[in-house]
């Protein structure tokens with residue numbers, strides 16, 4: 300069962316960063332869909348199965364964007 304999780308993504312400065320983050324996450328087979336907001340500094344990830352926060356953190360860290368699961372609001 301898929302689940303949607305919001306991640307806080309730091310260091311995004313322009314639409315190019317948004318495109319990089321989006322492409323990076325969409326390349327992960329475990330991720331079904333991604334919506335990235337530059338204004339909010341967040342990525343909304345729809346997982347195919349169980350969420351894997353470490354996978355997101357590691358993939359984005361390699362691109363220079365520290366990321367972590369956003370606090371529930």
Ligand SMILES: [Cu+2]
Pocket residue numbers: 311312313314315316317
């Ligand atoms: Cu940029």
